[in-house]
Amino acid sequence: MAFYYRNTEESSLNDLLLQDCTVLQAHDDQVDFLSHRDILVHEGKIEALEPTGEISPGQCKELVEARGQLAMPGFINCHAHVPMVIFRGLAEDVNLEDWFNEYMWPLESNLQPEDVYWGMLLGLAEMIEAGVTSVADHYFHMDRAAQAVAEAGTRAALGWAVFGSGGLDGLEATARFAERYQGAANGRITTWLAPHAPYTCDQTFLKETAGWAERLGLGVHIHAAETAEQTQVSLEKHGKTPIQQLEAAGILDHPCIVAHACGATDDDIRILAKHGTGVAHAPKTYLKLAMGTAPILAMRQAGVPVGLASDGAVSNNTLDLFESMRLMAMTQKQQTKSAESMNLGQTLTIATRESATVYGLGDELGHLAPGRDADLILVNTDGLHMQPPHNLAANLVYSARASDVDSVMVAGRWLMRARKLLTLNKAEIVEQVGQSMRRLAQRVPQKRIQLYQP
């Protein structure tokens, strides 16, 4: 594979021509592979996508020969807690209540802003290696997360997580973060309000959140109806499902990412559809924590957009959306008892354009076409596990691995080439995270940031 720079700095030149790749395009639950295509990238955008040879390479600073490689939109992770990678492996084989009360929330009382910075860098590096170019992240100390995103060169939709117990001042502080960081890192950072969940944020708090959304023109990223049990308890306590609570508080009048919704009822699905609310789907977490799964086929049929997600690495263990994509398809087949469900076209549409919609940038990301942002990955398709190439879509969904990602570009800039990270120092990140391991793993009885009691 040739890879060279021309000796010119003229800014009027186009930036880069990717030559002779196969381009994945998914739309309306169909998937196409356009072979022998060139992609012209200029000032962070896709300027042209044409059959190989039709774009003159004379105008480009960089020519990249990508013959035999698959070009596809970078994966968009619609719900994560990226810095939680620092706790990876610390809460295994435990039920959901213990996961929160005995592990995760005690562990998070160890968090320092510095941990979020290094954890974010570790998670972003892991995601770049796996072809994930954007992440909707929901965590703490998000100014430090934003710093990491700026350095890594990825995109991120950041929300500073807040509990009702932190009071309305806490909410205001996170709203001010969102206001301040909207459009940071040359526009690669967008921001969302991030109340934790209806069971940790009461109606007053949620209404205040909707008020901030209104005043600042922000969306809301929130967990809701994580399990059927949460829905049941919510009905008993409040006479409303968690989704109905969000609607009643006015949250759904704004752009909204609802994480999980495994406990969504038919009425909830109608509500989500009515408001155009997106649902982030993290199937590995649901399997590992025995949560059932979300009725995403019914949601999509009702018009609810669904996006892929990893959730945090303490439940999901990786931030790998190849894995999420595959598990989404397979668990839907199992759930509906039909191997014909969630076919390749549906799966790849969700993994690309629909995830972009949920992420809030449906017109900019998730599809390789002129005018869109140049966030793309090159995937090697010549691995033995993808041979012979009878069916590229099937190979991508059911055989490909994160390690097949060769190169990653965000906004026209390479973040990885030939599996070498170009913006981040892996050894330094691993060393820094390793130094905090012992401190981070401590759990003090009764010391936790919150109590899970839906």
Added chain:
Amino acid sequence: MAFYYRNTEESSLNDLLLQDCTVLQAHDDQVDFLSHRDILVHEGKIEALEPTGEISPGQCKELVEARGQLAMPGFINCHAHVPMVIFRGLAEDVNLEDWFNEYMWPLESNLQPEDVYWGMLLGLAEMIEAGVTSVADHYFHMDRAAQAVAEAGTRAALGWAVFGSGGLDGLEATARFAERYQGAANGRITTWLAPHAPYTCDQTFLKETAGWAERLGLGVHIHAAETAEQTQVSLEKHGKTPIQQLEAAGILDHPCIVAHACGATDDDIRILAKHGTGVAHAPKTYLKLAMGTAPILAMRQAGVPVGLASDGAVSNNTLDLFESMRLMAMTQKQQTKSAESMNLGQTLTIATRESATVYGLGDELGHLAPGRDADLILVNTDGLHMQPPHNLAANLVYSARASDVDSVMVAGRWLMRARKLLTLNKAEIVEQVGQSMRRLAQRVPQKRIQLYQP
């Protein structure tokens, strides 16, 4: 990592000393990681396993520095149809009946012995890259599969698949294959009888199979109770479950691998336990074909050994047992609605020693200890997706990927070092399989090797 040969050919020397690795040992549903260990390999066996420094390197022809790497038994694939990789991707999003009748069995009418040879090589190469050192394979033209195994250097337990419709002569021919190839490839090949399933082989045929097993001292590798529906239909037609049919025919009086058993009843589990019959478990196939899953926790509690399996690549898409291991654990949690089910110790015990038991070599494989066969893999644990190393067992089960396998040894011989295959020519295999793609993908209406009608 140092890697060199000493200039000596004295056969009295020990062969190889693996220095300073971490050794995984699983037993009784517990897992230990022994750090800083040296492993001495001599004439295909593990001669010693001691703390680093306690074995003198002076006696060894080859010293291998493995600091920071995890040494574990090579994965044992307890049920596959390896050459089916040549059809990978040709039967997607279809229900089980169509999978058999409209895809797999029509496609297999295209099979030539040469296809089995090249398909076996492709699948073995894929498995070596994924750390799989042994495979119980159930397919056709198995003399050509045996040739591929001999060349690849792996272990295999080969059974020539046969249907009742092929008559008793067909059965005899496959029994003669088993007799002829038992112990081939310096003992790396073992052989089994391989009737397809109770729904394609009637009681007379199964009894004859048991007769051959008795006369030749062979075990039987067979599909049974693949789904709950098959069990139901069998009860209606024959008054017996598929497992009861196997017992009645005398099959279970011999060593036996039952593939799948998703439709096993409580009584079936008692029968399997009574006979010490092993069950091969291929969870990705069950998800993809919406088959439910097997009650392997109940089976193990009753004393039935369970082994990991990939099944064929037309349902499983890969031959990757990292994936099977992870899916086994997660689908059991989901099935039992308990995140505490199928914990890391259980999962890794199944993936190592218990798979060896099902494979028929419980005393030789699946555990790194003196006197056992030197079938081992070195896994890199420094990938970002496995950082920080709070919990190596969790990282192995939930984060590791086939691409983390660095080196693979079978019977003391390296088959892969630093991800380079040493016995097989990847380019040639890919080219040969690629040349047959078009011919293999043809389907002629009504032309199939068998009809699925359980």
